[in-house]
Amino acid sequence: MLIKGGEVLERSRRVTTVLFDKTGTLTRGQMSLVDVETIAGESPDELLRWAAAAEASSEHPIAAAIVNAARGRELPAFDVESFEAVPGHGIVARAGGREVIAGRRKLMSDRNLRLSPSLEAQAEAWEALGRTVVFAGWDGDVRGVLAVADTLKDGASEAVAGLRRLGLEVVMITGDNARTAEAIAVEVGVGRVIAEVLPQDKVTEVRRLQEAGEVVALVGDGINDAPALVQADLGIAIGTGTDVAIEASDLTLISGDVEGVLTAIALSRRTLRVIRQNLAWAFGYNVAAIPLAAVGLLHPVIAGAAMAFSSVSVVSNSLRLRRFGRRVHSSRGKSL
Numbered sequence: 001m002l003i004k005g006g007e008v009l010e011r012s013r014r015v016t017t018v019l020f021d022k023t024g025t026l027t028r029g030q031m032s033l034v035d036v037e038t039i040a041g042e043s044p045d046e047l048l049r050w051a052a053a054a055e056a057s058s059e060h061p062i063a064a065a066i067v068n069a070a071r072g073r074e075l076p077a078f079d080v081e082s083f084e085a086v087p088g089h090g091i092v093a094r095a096g097g098r099e100v101i102a103g104r105r106k107l108m109s110d111r112n113l114r115l116s117p118s119l120e121a122q123a124e125a126w127e128a129l130g131r132t133v134v135f136a137g138w139d140g141d142v143r144g145v146l147a148v149a150d151t152l153k154d155g156a157s158e159a160v161a162g163l164r165r166l167g168l169e170v171v172m173i174t175g176d177n178a179r180t181a182e183a184i185a186v187e188v189g190v191g192r193v194i195a196e197v198l199p200q201d202k203v204t205e206v207r208r209l210q211e212a213g214e215v216v217a218l219v220g221d222g223i224n225d226a227p228a229l230v231q232a233d234l235g236i237a238i239g240t241g242t243d244v245a246i247e248a249s250d251l252t253l254i255s256g257d258v259e260g261v262l263t264a265i266a267l268s269r270r271t272l273r274v275i276r277q278n279l280a281w282a283f284g285y286n287v288a289a290i291p292l293a294a295v296g297l298l299h300p301v302i303a304g305a306a307m308a309f310s311s312v313s314v315v316s317n318s319l320r321l322r323r324f325g326r327r328v329h330s331s332r333g334k335s336l
């Protein structure tokens with residue numbers, strides 16, 4: 001855990017809401033294709049082949065899932081003539097003489113592709129299971145839908161439960177569809193979801209929570225959430241994310257382990273408690289001993305020893321924090 005200075009610990013202590021980015025933070029962000037459904041007259045492999053042609057130029061983890069699946073089925077690739085990534089929506093590409101569009105529902109209607117009721121029904125069913133659905137089509141019609149699945153990170157549910165036990169509100173934010181997001185939120189134990197947020201609007205959502213009086217920690221991987229990491233009162237980067245995330249954040253969890261969020265907030269609270277105890281000890285000694293020494297009731301040797309002992313007690317009390325991380329991990333945060 002990399003902490004950029006003591007002031008960060010002080011801010012961690014005041015956090016009231018922890019906002020988690022979904023993809024790559026609560027989930028692994030390594031997606032895989034699990035199902036394909038097409039309209040009549042289109043084969044699933046053909047659809048996958050065209051979708052992969054469009055996605056070949058995208059850096060999105062969804063794109064990687066589709067391209068890998070096409071490669072796994074040994075479908076020959078098309079030559080891509082041109083492409084346009086539409087951030088938070090999908091991709092439009094020219095391949096094999098066709099304009100292929102792949103992405104979310106909204107992109108289909110924006111590009112005037114007709115979506116059949118049966119494909120819509122299939123998409124909704126997958127979304128209710130927490131799958132992300134990619135719609136793909138050309139020449140005026142959505143030709144098929146592809147279901148992509150991500151998995152929760154180890155410890156994600158434990159981290160969320162631990163934060164809630166500390167009395168914090170936990171919220172998930174994502175560009176993904178509301179139905180998909182809701183299904184994943186239930187699985188991980190998050191009570192509140194802000195879904196279908198465009199990349200540039202994540203920072204607005206953080207600001208909105210702050211205006212409502214919340215002190216916000218945002219946990220993200222920097223893939224389209226770097227500005228929001230800066231806006232948050234406490235920006236926490238997942239170390240497996242991008243360099244820009246680490247640069248934009250106050251705190252970095254190098255291992256990519258989300259339970260570090262819980263450790264950081266609990267550690268900051270514990271640190272403050274130790275600071276207060278130390279103050280109480282040091283003041284106590286001085287308030288009692290100085291007047292005694294002043295009126296001559298304390299032998300100078302004893303006064304000197306008491307002075308030294310006050311420093312020793314403060315230092316030993318502080319050193320107890322060294323054991324903190326180990327205790328949290330062995331008990332998975334339960335004894336906080």
Ligand code: ADP
Nearest residue numbers: 023058060063088089090102103104174175176
């Ligand atoms: P997240 O907040 O989960 O990181 P993004 O803002 O990157 O999500 O994307 C939001 C949604 O837009 C995705 O869930 C997906 O439906 C769609 N999308 C974005 N890029 C692509 C792509 N290359 N191919 C297909 N769908 C995409």
Ligand code: MG
Nearest residue numbers: 021023024223
């Ligand atoms: Mg993301």
